[in-house]
Amino acid sequence: LAKTTQPISMDSYEGQEVNITCSHNNIATNDYITWYQQFPSQGPRFIIQGYKTKVTNEVASLFIPADRKSSTLSLPRVSLSDTAVYYCPVRGAGSYQLTFGKGTKLSVIP
Amino acid sequence: DSGVTQTPKHLITATGQRVTLRCSPRSGDLSVYWYQQSLDQGLQFLIQYYNGEERAKGNILERFSAQQFPDLHSELNLSSLELGDSALYFCASSGRTGVDEQYFGPGTRLTVT
Numbered sequence: 157l158a159k160t161t162q163p164i165s166m167d168s169y170e171g172q173e174v175n176i177t178c179s180h181n182n183i184a185t186n187d188y189i190t191w192y193q194q195f196p197s198q199g200p201r202f203i204i205q206g207y208k209t210k211v212t213n214e215v216a217s218l219f220i221p222a223d224r225k226s227s228t229l230s231l232p233r234v235s236l237s238d239t240a241v242y243y244c245p246v247r248g249a250g251s252y253q254l255t256f257g258k259g260t261k262l263s264v265i266p
Numbered sequence: 267d268s269g270v271t272q273t274p275k276h277l278i279t280a281t282g283q284r285v286t287l288r289c290s291p292r293s294g295d296l297s298v299y300w301y302q303q304s305l306d307q308g309l310q311f312l313i314q315y316y317n318g319e320e321r322a323k324g325n326i327l328e329r330f331s332a333q334q335f336p337d338l339h340s341e342l343n344l345s346s347l348e349l350g351d352s353a354l355y356f357c358a359s360s361g362r363t364g365v366d367e368q369y370f371g372p373g374t375r376l377t378v379t
Binding site for chain 1: 270299308309310324356358368370371373
């Protein structure tokens with residue numbers, strides 16, 4: 157099974173930029189890197205996806221180094237509503253299933 | 267709103283019983299995934315169906331089974347329930363097998379007493 161490593165938790169003040177890094181050493185060559193956000197008692201929500209370098213959408217940016225063994229989700233100017241758990245699921249080689257791991261619990265402080 | 271619907275929202279039942287959870291994927295999505303989320307285990311993949319056929323199996327117990335019907339809705343059947351089966355059960359759908367952009371439903375909270 158593929159495995160990811162993320163910090164268990166992070167705290168940030170409102171208005172700051174938050175960077176959450178995920179290590180995925182054995183990601184398959186043709187797999188995309190995906191991040192999800194989950195609020196308590198809700199289903200995870202897709203945030204952003206990339207293959208290499210940098211991807212930006214209206215919610216976040218995703219930075220992927222050339223070796224693709226890690227990725228960094230960047231949330232600009234966080235607000236209290238960004239308090240959630242963030243996951244970087246990966247797929248095992250030859251597998252269709254995503255392994256989510258425990259995620260990073262981000263707490264935004266007023 | 268992800269477009270994925272799940273019923274019921276809450277379910278309380280006793281040990282040894284059997285329940286059925288239902289999921290309707292987003293319009294046009296052929297893949298349905300089931301996940302279990304409990305406090306100590308995180309989000310665990312159970313099973314995936316694609317256009318009516320089982321495509322991938324994860325940590326699904328033998329007491330659990332699922333199917334996807336011709337109209338693409340899916341049901342997860344949980345039998346001989348144990349206290350440890352209490353969890354949130356999520357259904358997700360995607361447009362193509364293997365695509366990572368999955369859309370999750372609101373979940374069914376199962377409480378086994």
